[in-house]
Amino acid sequence: MPEEIVKYQRSTRVLHWIHTGAFLLLFVTGLIIFIPAFGPAAAGGVTRIIHRVAAVLFVAIPVLRFIMGPSSSLSGLLKAFVWDSGDVGWLKAAPRYYFLGDEKAMPAQGEMNSGQKLWWLITVVAWVVFTITGGIMWFGKETINPGALTTMVLLHDIMMAIIIPMIFVHIYLGIVHPLMTEAWNAIWRGTVTAEYAKKHHAKWYEEVKGK
Amino acid sequence: MADKAILFDATLCTACRGCQAACKQWNENDPYPADWGDRLDGDTPLAHNRGSYENPADLSPTTWVKMEFREYDTSGGMAWYFTRRACMHCTEAGCVSVCPSGALRHNADGFVSFDKTLCTGCGYCGEACPFEVPRYTRNIITGQSVMDKCTLCTSAGLNRLNEGLEPACVKSCPTDALVIGERDALVSEGRQRVSALQAQGYGNAYLYGEKELGGLHVMYVIPDKPEVLGLKSDPKVSGLVDAVNVMWPIGAGLGVAAILGLGLNYIVARANVNKEK
Numbered sequence: 170m171p172e173e174i175v176k177y178q179r180s181t182r183v184l185h186w187i188h189t190g191a192f193l194l195l196f197v198t199g200l201i202i203f204i205p206a207f208g209p210a211a212a213g214g215v216t217r218i219i220h221r222v223a224a225v226l227f228v229a230i231p232v233l234r235f236i237m238g239p240s241s242s243l244s245g246l247l248k249a250f251v252w253d254s255g256d257v258g259w260l261k262a263a264p265r266y267y268f269l270g271d272e273k274a275m276p277a278q279g280e281m282n283s284g285q286k287l288w289w290l291i292t293v294v295a296w297v298v299f300t301i302t303g304g305i306m307w308f309g310k311e312t313i314n315p316g317a318l319t320t321m322v323l324l325h326d327i328m329m330a331i332i333i334p335m336i337f338v339h340i341y342l343g344i345v346h347p348l349m350t351e352a353w354n355a356i357w358r359g360t361v362t363a364e365y366a367k368k369h370h371a372k373w374y375e376e377v378k379g380k
Numbered sequence: 381m382a383d384k385a386i387l388f389d390a391t392l393c394t395a396c397r398g399c400q401a402a403c404k405q406w407n408e409n410d411p412y413p414a415d416w417g418d419r420l421d422g423d424t425p426l427a428h429n430r431g432s433y434e435n436p437a438d439l440s441p442t443t444w445v446k447m448e449f450r451e452y453d454t455s456g457g458m459a460w461y462f463t464r465r466a467c468m469h470c471t472e473a474g475c476v477s478v479c480p481s482g483a484l485r486h487n488a489d490g491f492v493s494f495d496k497t498l499c500t501g502c503g504y505c506g507e508a509c510p511f512e513v514p515r516y517t518r519n520i521i522t523g524q525s526v527m528d529k530c531t532l533c534t535s536a537g538l539n540r541l542n543e544g545l546e547p548a549c550v551k552s553c554p555t556d557a558l559v560i561g562e563r564d565a566l567v568s569e570g571r572q573r574v575s576a577l578q579a580q581g582y583g584n585a586y587l588y589g590e591k592e593l594g595g596l597h598v599m600y601v602i603p604d605k606p607e608v609l610g611l612k613s614d615p616k617v618s619g620l621v622d623a624v625n626v627m628w629p630i631g632a633g634l635g636v637a638a639i640l641g642l643g644l645n646y647i648v649a650r651a652n653v654n655k656e657k
Contacts, residue, residue: 201480202502203628208481211500217523268645270653310520315507319620322504326627333631334638341642347653 172363174377176280176355180237185356188230194223195299196336199329221307228300248281249290259283270348277371284342291335298328383490384541385563385589386532386550387570388464389601390609391577392557395433395462397447402552403530407538409442439465441515441528445549452608456581463600463609464558466549467492467513467530471594474508474617477625483527489541490563490597491532501525504624510593510615532597566599573601584608593617 177185198216201207210216235242258276260283265271281289302325305313309321343352351365366374404410418425427435436443445466452459469491476484476492483498484505505527506514518525533540533547540547550558559566570587577585582603589596592615606613 202500203480203631205480205482205628208479208500209498211502212481212483212498214501214522214524214526217501217525221523268648268652270649307523308520310503310518310525315509315512316618316620318503319507319618319624322507323620323624323627326624326631330627330631330634333635337635337638337642341645345642345646347646347649 173360174363174366174374175359176361176366177359179359180234182356182359184230184234187226191223191226191230192336194219195227198223203326203329224299224303224307227296231296246293249286249293252286256283256286267346267348272348272368278369278373280370280373282370288335288339291331295328295332298324302328382488383563383597384560385469385490385566385597385599386547386558386560387566387599387601389557389573390461390463391573391582391601391603392555393447393462393464394555394557395447395449396554397435398552398554399445399464399549399558400443400447402548403445404442406533406540406548407444407531407535409444439513439515439529441517441526443515444528444530448610450608450610452604454604459604461603461609463602463611465511465513465610466598467532468511468589468593469530469532469597470510470592471597472617473593474510474621475505475514477617478504478508478621480504487534489532491534492597493534494527494529494531495536496526496528497536499526501527503527508617508621510612510617563595563597570599570601577601577603 198211198220201211201216231242255276259278262271262275263284266275302321305321306318306325309318313321342349343356346352349369351361351369355361361369363374366377419428420426430437433449434447436446439446445464448463448465450461450463452461471486471490473484473486473492476486479485480502481498481500483495483500484492485495487493501516501518501524503514503516503518503525506512506516514527514529516525516527533545534542545551546560547558550560559569561569567587567590570590574585574587584604586602586604586606587599588602588606588609588611589599600609600611602609602611
């Protein structure tokens with residue numbers, strides 16, 4: 170039996186998947202308004218209710234995580250904002266690594282590799298932007314001036330335009346890419362093999378083994 | 381252009397408000413719903429003095445046209461202008477450009493028609509309209525909302541124009557301050573009336589809507605500057621609306637680029653990762 174290491178604990182995984190479900194509902198109900206050909210499907214306003222219910226979940230999940238563990242949440246959150254030369258090393262090695270499978274040039278990565286950290290940063294920023302712009306669009310509809318409301322729609326759309334390609338990349342790297350063989354298992358069952366950890370997250374593996 | 385238009389001549393208007401009544405009656409938009417602060421007799425708001433002849437106080441989902449009374453201090457003494465407020469049926473219509481479901485679109489005559497069954501309640505039309513015309517019924521918690529506005533009497537099931545009838549407001553007008561016809565002909569007519577007004581000493585007389593927003597399909601002959609009659613000079617659809625509209629091709633482009641890029645990555649990576657092994 171290959172040695173298994175816990176990467177994501179149960180609470181992390183549960184919150185991830187609830188958040189994923191909420192995001193997908195938001196994505197689809199938002200896309201219907203965004204893609205002109207699908208607009209008529211939003212007639213009558215049912216998708217507006219679904220969008221709001223999912224929005225409450227989307228906003229609440231990170232808040233819930235924070236309440237469940239304020240200091241671990243804060244330290245996890247701050248990781249999104251620490252960038253150094255190690256990340257530059259990832260960036261330089263990334264084209265050969267992700268296209269040609271050249272693992273030798275890729276420097277040792279932590280629990281989140283630089284790419285995962287970038288996605289983490291984007292999702293943190295997106296949560297703030299969607300919550301603020303969405304909240305104003307929802308509750309400010311009759312009180313905020315038209316120009317400001319249109320600005321909220323614009324910022325909401327810009328954030329969405331960034332998320333669209335990144336969510337495809339996230340799903341692709343998690344499930345499809347030939348090198349990321351255990352990424353799915355990490356977020357579904359919570360574990361990776363020691364061998365995978367050594368290869369993909371060597372710095373993290375050393376920390377875990379050191380305990 | 382075979383476009384039609386309404387010409388409203390503010391100098392012929394007596395503010396009888398037959399147009400308001402006719403519009404409500406024809407479009408089944410009565411009774412007038414209560415506003416915040418109204419005292420009620422059952423469901424019906426009691427009349428009260430707002431200090432103005434204007435009634436109702438504002439456009440609403442069931443008030444698609446209303447008259448405004450505007451006092452203006454001119455060099456020749458106090459002027460009391462009457463003017464109409466309703467959808468201007470713009471050629472460059474911000475509402476049409478932002479409507480996600482196509483509920484708002486231009487019809488063959490150039491008017492902005494509205495299919496209420498397609499309304500999603502997003503509210504973008506009201507945000508895009510330079511004249512702040514669209515009005516909504518809305519539940520702020522659930523987001524359920526429906527817009528309504530003047531459809532130039534082309535509402536489904538209540539389409540007067542298809543039957544060769546004038547819009548209700550035009551038909552009701554006792555002084556023919558409101559007329560409907562071919563837009564080009566009404567532009568000429570409007571210009572003639574403006575010249576006549578200028579000859580009478582109304583130096584600021586103007587045909588509003590001839591060129592504004594690509595040409596409005598409700599044009600006004602006005603005796604003074606647009607601001608005096610509560611209209612914007614040089615109305616424009618906000619650049620923010622154009623920015624929102626450009627997000628669709630940008631988002632679609634990024635999505636397609638991502639899918640193509642990832643597809644390419646898969647083809648290349650699959651071949652090379654196996655090679656390494």
